[in-house]
Amino acid sequence: MSHLRFLVATLKPHGIQFLVKQDVARKVFLQRQRYVSSGATEPFLSGSNSNYVEEMYYTWLENPKSVHKSWDLFFRNANAGAPPGQAYQTHLPDLSKSRALLFQSHGLAKTPGKAEKLVEDHLAVQSLIRAYQIRGHHVAQLDPLGILDADLDSFVPSDLITTIDKLGLYGLHESDLDKVFRLPIITFIGGDETALSLREIIKRLENTYCQHIGLEFMFINDVEQCQWIRQKFETPGVMKFTNEEKRTLLARLVRSMRFEDFLARKWSSEKRFGLEGCEVMIPALKTIIDKSSEMGVEYVIMGMPHRGRLNVLANVIRKELEQIFCQFDPKLEAADEGSGDVKYHLGMYHERINRATNKNITLSLVANPSHLEAVNPVVQGKTKAEQFYRGDTEGKKVMSILLHGDAAFAGQGVVYETFHLSDLPSYTTNGTIHVVVNNQIGFTTDPRMARSSPYPTDVARVVNAPIFHVNADDPEAVMYVCNVAVEWRNTFNKDVVVDLVCYRRRGHNEMDEPMFTQPLMYKQIHKQVPVLKKYADKLIADGTVTLQEFEEEIAKYDKICEEAYTRSKDKKILHIKHWLDSPWPGFFNLNGEPKSMTCPPTGIPEDMLNHIGNGASSVPLEGFKIHGGLSRILKGRLEMTKNRVVDWALGEYMAFGSLLKEGIHVRLSGQDVERGTFSHRHHVLHDQEVDKRTCVPMNHLWEQQAPYTVCNSSLSEYGVLGFELGFAMASPNALVCWEAQFGDFHNTAQCIIDQFISSGQAKWVRHNGIVLLLPHGMEGMGPEHSSARPERFLQMSNDDSDAYPEFSADFEVSQLYECNWIVVNCSTPANYFHVLRRQILLPFRKPLIIFTPKSLLRHPEAKSSFDEMVSGTSFRRVIPEDGAAAHAPNEVKRVIFCTGKVYYDLIKERKNQDLEKQVAITRLEQISPFPFDLVKEELEKYPGADLVWCQEEHKNIGYYDYVKPRFRTIVNHTRPIWYETYFRVFFASRV
Numbered sequence: 001m002s003h004l005r006f007l008v009a010t011l012k013p014h015g016i017q018f019l020v021k022q023d024v025a026r027k028v029f030l031q032r033q034r035y036v037s038s039g040a041t042e043p044f045l046s047g048s049n050s051n052y053v054e055e056m057y058y059t060w061l062e063n064p065k066s067v068h069k070s071w072d073l074f075f076r077n078a079n080a081g082a083p084p085g086q087a088y089q090t091h092l093p094d095l096s097k098s099r100a101l102l103f104q105s106h107g108l109a110k111t112p113g114k115a116e117k118l119v120e121d122h123l124a125v126q127s128l129i130r131a132y133q134i135r136g137h138h139v140a141q142l143d144p145l146g147i148l149d150a151d152l153d154s155f156v157p158s159d160l161i162t163t164i165d166k167l168g169l170y171g172l173h174e175s176d177l178d179k180v181f182r183l184p185i186i187t188f189i190g191g192d193e194t195a196l197s198l199r200e201i202i203k204r205l206e207n208t209y210c211q212h213i214g215l216e217f218m219f220i221n222d223v224e225q226c227q228w229i230r231q232k233f234e235t236p237g238v239m240k241f242t243n244e245e246k247r248t249l250l251a252r253l254v255r256s257m258r259f260e261d262f263l264a265r266k267w268s269s270e271k272r273f274g275l276e277g278c279e280v281m282i283p284a285l286k287t288i289i290d291k292s293s294e295m296g297v298e299y300v301i302m303g304m305p306h307r308g309r310l311n312v313l314a315n316v317i318r319k320e321l322e323q324i325f326c327q328f329d330p331k332l333e334a335a336d337e338g339s340g341d342v343k344y345h346l347g348m349y350h351e352r353i354n355r356a357t358n359k360n361i362t363l364s365l366v367a368n369p370s371h372l373e374a375v376n377p378v379v380q381g382k383t384k385a386e387q388f389y390r391g392d393t394e395g396k397k398v399m400s401i402l403l404h405g406d407a408a409f410a411g412q413g414v415v416y417e418t419f420h421l422s423d424l425p426s427y428t429t430n431g432t433i434h435v436v437v438n439n440q441i442g443f444t445t446d447p448r449m450a451r452s453s454p455y456p457t458d459v460a461r462v463v464n465a466p467i468f469h470v471n472a473d474d475p476e477a478v479m480y481v482c483n484v485a486v487e488w489r490n491t492f493n494k495d496v497v498v499d500l501v502c503y504r505r506r507g508h509n510e511m512d513e514p515m516f517t518q519p520l521m522y523k524q525i526h527k528q529v530p531v532l533k534k535y536a537d538k539l540i541a542d543g544t545v546t547l548q549e550f551e552e553e554i555a556k557y558d559k560i561c562e563e564a565y566t567r568s569k570d571k572k573i574l575h576i577k578h579w580l581d582s583p584w585p586g587f588f589n590l591n592g593e594p595k596s597m598t599c600p601p602t603g604i605p606e607d608m609l610n611h612i613g614n615g616a617s618s619v620p621l622e623g624f625k626i627h628g629g630l631s632r633i634l635k636g637r638l639e640m641t642k643n644r645v646v647d648w649a650l651g652e653y654m655a656f657g658s659l660l661k662e663g664i665h666v667r668l669s670g671q672d673v674e675r676g677t678f679s680h681r682h683h684v685l686h687d688q689e690v691d692k693r694t695c696v697p698m699n700h701l702w703e704q705q706a707p708y709t710v711c712n713s714s715l716s717e718y719g720v721l722g723f724e725l726g727f728a729m730a731s732p733n734a735l736v737c738w739e740a741q742f743g744d745f746h747n748t749a750q751c752i753i754d755q756f757i758s759s760g761q762a763k764w765v766r767h768n769g770i771v772l773l774l775p776h777g778m779e780g781m782g783p784e785h786s787s788a789r790p791e792r793f794l795q796m797s798n799d800d801s802d803a804y805p806e807f808s809a810d811f812e813v814s815q816l817y818e819c820n821w822i823v824v825n826c827s828t829p830a831n832y833f834h835v836l837r838r839q840i841l842l843p844f845r846k847p848l849i850i851f852t853p854k855s856l857l858r859h860p861e862a863k864s865s866f867d868e869m870v871s872g873t874s875f876r877r878v879i880p881e882d883g884a885a886a887h888a889p890n891e892v893k894r895v896i897f898c899t900g901k902v903y904y905d906l907i908k909e910r911k912n913q914d915l916e917k918q919v920a921i922t923r924l925e926q927i928s929p930f931p932f933d934l935v936k937e938e939l940e941k942y943p944g945a946d947l948v949w950c951q952e953e954h955k956n957i958g959y960y961d962y963v964k965p966r967f968r969t970i971v972n973h974t975r976p977i978w979y980e981t982y983f984r985v986f987f988a989s990r991v
């Protein structure tokens with residue numbers, strides 16, 4: 001096959017050239033194409049038309065006489081190695097001679113008119129087959145209600161033979177129906193037969209493409225993949241199930257349906273976002289898991305919305321039923337923190353034996369917020385991490401399944417962003433199986449008002465993922481499609497979509513009245529026989545099961561539910577920790593708490609600093625030519641190392657390099673992070689003479705070290721930040737950093753920040769140590785583009801501004817433990833180095849938001865000595881004034897508190913104005929949680945001075961609103977803290 005592909009690839013341009021030149025062939029070809037082209041505007045040599053050449057080639061390979069003489073000549077010349085222009089012979093072949101030959105081969109030497117018709121008819125049949133492959137899904141019977149068109153359009157493509165007169169489009173007639181036609185290589189409908197009657201051809205095409213499965217795949221521009229799909233679906237008799245398989249399917253449907261019935265009976269007035277109308281989703285997921293387990297998968301990570309979530313927990317992940325039922329008890333008390341909304345949001349992690357394969361399988365359902373589709377990139381990031389830590393480079397052991405609602409799948413942009421990660425080397429999970437619960441409604445909104453694309457799944461076409469639409473009331477068709485989806489992923493490592501076209505038996509939730517808005521649809525739904533009954537009737541009718549067996553299966557499951565219900569009444573306490581989607585074995589103590597409340601010093605030995613400095617200054621590969629400008633940068637790093645100082649980039653290098661030595665995986669992801677937006681980082685070197693030859697010196701630092709991953713991301717924030725959050729979820733022993741190009745760009749990922757990062761632990765008791773690097777500072781980019789919006793992060797910080805804390809010995813660490821995230825703005829490379837290391841040395845994990853500088857990257861004074869980084873040193877939450885003012889504090893008139901880059905502007909201006917004795921300047925490096933203890937020391941040191949908070953930002957943004965009430969709490973409201981911008985701070989009257 002690969003040989004064929006190569007030939008086709010090499011022949012394609014020749015073929016195109018040939019077509020351009022060969023007017024006669026073009027005319028014939030165009031006549032045929034009139035019938036098969038998807039639209040008048042489709043360019044002649046692009047899209048599906050160019051496949052014609054390939055098809056012709058395949059057909060010719062099989063039998064050179066089966067194609068037009070001109071093609072035969074061309075392919076023969078090309079195969080003999082003729083260069084493009086010469087494979088085609090400019091003089092027209094002697095048509096009369098070649099025609100005679102062709103006719104002779106069909107035994108029609110004396111009747112050229114008839115023979116010509118035969119050739120034309122064969123070409124017509126080829127076109128017809130292709131029409132079904134491309135457009136058959138438009139007429140497939142996908143809607144179980146039979147009232148809506150899954151593609152929102154009732155048009156019937158003119159090239160599908162829905163009525164006999166449409167044969168005329170192909171120049172065929174009713175009388176041709178029983179004539180036998182040779183089948184082209186692009187179809188498998190013949191099975192072992194190479195020719196079929198036209199009647200049989202149409203029948204088989206209809207069976208494959210126009211029944212309960214609608215296949216969209218012909219947009220995929222890989223012939224091998226298209227052939228694979230055609231073979232899977234067209235081959236006669238492929239969709240056969242053993243009686244055993246049918247009984248399993250029925251039993252799974254029983255569980256799915258009776259679970260919802262049970263909840264409805266016991267808690268008739270509770271919302272549960274039931275699955276009724278798409279009960280088949282449970283056997284579908286179980287089939288995907290069984291088949292994946294059979295193919296070697298050991299760990300499946302899932303993300304899903306509200307619809308059917310409880311059913312998935314109960315019947316797919318197999319959470320104990322009593323644990324689910326007790327969630328409906330209003331008296332259930334939470335034993336630990338967490339919001340307790342188990343039913344729709346909490347995750348789950350479960351290891352069990354897969355009954356179909358008898359192999360171990362781990363299933364994890366990632367906790368999700370209400371924000372539909374937001375969990376997608378998080379699932380992908382977690383999946384990537386699990387693959388990465390297992391060395392599962394091809395996704396053979398770990399895979400993800402994403403479930404979607406039709407309205408959300410079509411409407412939410414993060415779906416698109418996540419799809420675009422699917423084939424990027426540092427982000428791919430080697431194929432995700434997407435399952436859409438396409439109930440043809442979104443809350444109350446009709447799909448015709450909810451999307452502009454024909455199908456809700458069209459977004460998947462951008463990554464060439466095949467889309468299998470299937471009528472959810474045909475359980476066997478669904479199972480077949482799910483099996484093929486797993487095989488597809490296993491074969492091509494690419495995404496695939498299963499679109500379960502179904503309906504929603506009740507309202508959006510069980511309390512909603514759907515008849516207000518969808519009266520006709522719901523009239524039909526009320527008449528609709530449930531899928532379980534339909535399937536049971538079918539199996540009873542064909543003798544696969546008896547009525548008694550069926551009833552026993554129902555009774556058996558009902559009894560399981562009843563018993564669990566009784567047990568659930570004993571559950572009085574909700575342990576949210578039992579609902580963790582990503583346990584970190586060994587990281588916490590047995591109670592799930594940190595093993596200590598201390599953090600060791602974050603400094604490292606001087607020889608380690610030297611070693612990393614030297615590594616950061618050199619090219620570890622022989623004969624690797626780097627850019628001259630970069631040589632100068634590396635030389636500068638070497639100089640700094642010799643002089644025992646670091647700048648910002650080298651400080652970061654020291655942090656990453658030292659963690660790698662300690663076995664901590666470091667991952668830095670974001671747009672252009674490899675070089676660094678501001679061209680300061682250069683973590684990936686590019687050979688200036690060998691294309692695509694790169695080198696990451698950080699991975700050559702130590703003989704035994706953890707891997708360093710630095711990866712430029714797609715141009716996405718929502719998708720990529722969600723992905724990194726998911727990556728960080730998998731293990732506590734990794735420093736996972738996401739860097740925004742400019743800090744303000746984080747707002748397109750606001751949902752991940754609000755829903756997951758700021759509140760993830762409070763909602764889901766889930767720790768996460770993700771680091772956000774947000775370049776911030778006014779540097780002439782315009783005010784809105786210069787700010788990473790510190791005020792927004794600070795507003796979401798949970799430390800109480802009015803509560804004066806007790807300063808116990810472990811205050812610093814326990815304050816960090818209590819907070820929802822840490823917000824820092826470092827003014828020195830050393831402090832940046834320490835805070836990155838502290839992130840890992842802490843005995844728990846918290847998200848860390850770092851406002852990083854731009855101008856400080858090259859500021860001559862923004863350098864740190866090794867003395868500030870060697871063993872015994874630590875992160876400094878506050879850097880107090882240590883100049884002249886600090887030595888005579890009673891003479892100080894004003895204490896300016898500030899954070900970050902503005903400090904350098906302030907000290908410069910203070911010097912200019914000769915105010916070094918009168919004005920003390922203290923830097924707040926950790927802004928949240930607020931370092932009450934250290935700020936208090938500073939305030940007490942200067943009792944007579946007035947207090948000013950100085951920032952570049954306007955008063956209503958930046959840090960002021962956060963720090964002001966905390967300062968006032970410390971001084972018990974006895975002293976004011978004024979706001980000043982840095983250009984006014986020395987001129988105000990009191991100095």
Ligand SMILES: Cc1ncc(C[n+]2csc(CCOP(=O)(O)OP(=O)(O)O)c2C)c(N)n1
Pocket residue numbers: 307370371372404405406407408409412437439441442443504508
């Ligand atoms: C991002 C986001 N916007 C709005 C909502 C409110 N909402 C909840 S369910 C729903 C309809 C979802 O429809 P669909 O995706 O088709 O899933 P279904 O409920 O039909 O299964 C909406 C709009 C939400 N949860 N998330």
